[in-house]
Structure formats: structure tokens, C-alpha cells
Amino acid sequence: MKTLIYLHGFLSSPQSSKAQQTQQWLQDNAPEWRFLCPQLSSQPTETLVQLKTLMANFDGDSPCFVGSSLGGFWATWLCENYGGKAVLVNPAVAPHERLIHYIGQPHKSYYSDTLYVLTLADLELMAQCDCVALKHPEKYRVMLQSGDEVLDYRQAMQRYHPCEQWFEEGGDHSFVGYADYLPKILAFFE
Numbered sequence: 001m002k003t004l005i006y007l008h009g010f011l012s013s014p015q016s017s018k019a020q021q022t023q024q025w026l027q028d029n030a031p032e033w034r035f036l037c038p039q040l041s042s043q044p045t046e047t048l049v050q051l052k053t054l055m056a057n058f059d060g061d062s063p064c065f066v067g068s069s070l071g072g073f074w075a076t077w078l079c080e081n082y083g084g085k086a087v088l089v090n091p092a093v094a095p096h097e098r099l100i101h102y103i104g105q106p107h108k109s110y111y112s113d114t115l116y117v118l119t120l121a122d123l124e125l126m127a128q129c130d131c132v133a134l135k136h137p138e139k140y141r142v143m144l145q146s147g148d149e150v151l152d153y154r155q156a157m158q159r160y161h162p163c164e165q166w167f168e169e170g171g172d173h174s175f176v177g178y179a180d181y182l183p184k185i186l187a188f189f190e
Contacts, residue, residue: 002064004189005054005078006037009069009092010099013039013111018068018089018178025182033186036063040074042107042116044125047074055082064189069151069173070095073126079139080131087185089143089175093155096126137162141188143181145171 004026006019013019014037023035038054041047051074062084067075072091079086092098099118106115134140140163144153150173157165166181 001032001034002189003034003036003058003061004186005063005065006035007065007067007071007074007078008037008040009071010095011042011107011110011116012069012071015111016068017174018066021179022066022182025179026186029183030186040071042114043118044122044129048125048129051078058082066185067091068175072156073130076131076134076140077129080135085139085189087141087143087188088156088160089178090145090148090151090153090173091142091156091160092151093159094127094130096123096130098151099123099126132159134160134162138164140164141166141185143175143178144168145173145175147171147176148173 006022008016008019019037026033026035038050040050062082064084065075065078065086067086068089070092072088073095075086075088100123102118103120104117106117140160142156142160142163142165144156144165144167146153147170
């Protein structure tokens with residue numbers, strides 16, 4: 001059975017709109033696919049342990065990844081280290097540089113009352129996990145909208161320049177019209 005792993009963004013959860021849309025679309029249109037969407041910690045050290053544990057369940061059969069925002073960063077790390085293919089939706093680029101201003105400040109999850117406080121060690125770990133040069137750019141598709149109010153789409157456009165990019169003017173960080181791309185995403189994975 002093929003597996004699609006959806007990786008949500010920073011402070012998000014499997015309850016996010018794109019995660020729910022992906023799960024529902026697969027149930028309705030591709031029931032032969034297994035859908036996984038782990039609740040990732042916003043603490044990078046914990047996230048890395050979660051991802052390694054998750055991948056220990058895939059012996060030789062690489063899953064496919066959809067990663068949104070910081071989930072795109074982690075999907076890249078997974079694809080580079082474990083294989084498979086990845087679709088990145090408005091992915092975070094070098095998040096350790098962007099999040100440095102958030103060290104020591106409590107941040108609340110969008111979907112629960114859980115608070116996270118990032119440390120310098122967390123950002124150093126993210127810097128170590130940053131995949132600057134991609135071994136197989138053909139294994140990625142990158143979805144970008146210029147209206148992303150959270151991340152500068154041009155950073156992702158530059159980082160993933162060797163990869164096929166699905167770019168739209170306008171939109172926002174959530175990627176307006178994401179569900180319309182699900183048939184195209186699955187076609188890429190198959």
C-alpha cells in the first residue's frame with residue numbers, strides 16, 4: 001500500500017485545513033493510499049525524534065510527503081535522508097534564521113493550549129538539518145503563491161530552483177485553492 005505523509009507547519013496540527021482536505025480527497029478518490037499525518041512537536045529536537053521513529057516503520061518502501069510551511073522543511077529533510085518524493089507547499093527555507101527572533105518566547109499552538117518555547121539548541125539542530133543542495137531535485141514539486149504573508153516565496157523559489165515549481169500570483173500562506181492541486185499531486189506521486 002502506498003503511503004502519503006502530510007507534515008503540517010509550525011504550531012499547526014493534523015486538524016489543519018490542508019491536512020483534512022488531503023485526507024478526505026484520498027478517501028474519496030484514491031482509497032488505495034494510506035494517509036498519515038503525525039502531530040509534530042513544535043520543538044525541533046522532538047520533531048526529529050518523531051520523524052526518525054515514523055520512518056523506522058518503512059523498510060525499503062519510501063512514502064510520499066506533502067509538507068506545508070515548516071512541514072516543507074521537514075519533508076525535504078525526510079526526502080533527502082530516506083528517499084521518496086515530496087510536494088512542498090509554501091515551504092519554510094532556513095527556518096533557523098527566521099525563528100531566531102522567537103527564542104525564549106512562548107508560542108501557543110493554533111489548535112490546542114500547548115505552549116512552545118524555542119531554544120538556541122533547537123535552531124542549531126534545524127541548521128544541521130537544513131538541506132541546501134538537493135540530491136534529486138526531480139523528486140520535488142514546490143507550490144508557491146506570491147501573496148504568502150508569512151514567508152517570502154522568493155526564498156523558496158531560489159532554494160528549490162532546480163525543482164519543478166507550481167507558482168501562482170496572489171493567494172496567501174495557506175495556499176488558496178490547495179484542494180484543486182490534489183489530483184496533480186497524486187499524479188506526481190504515481
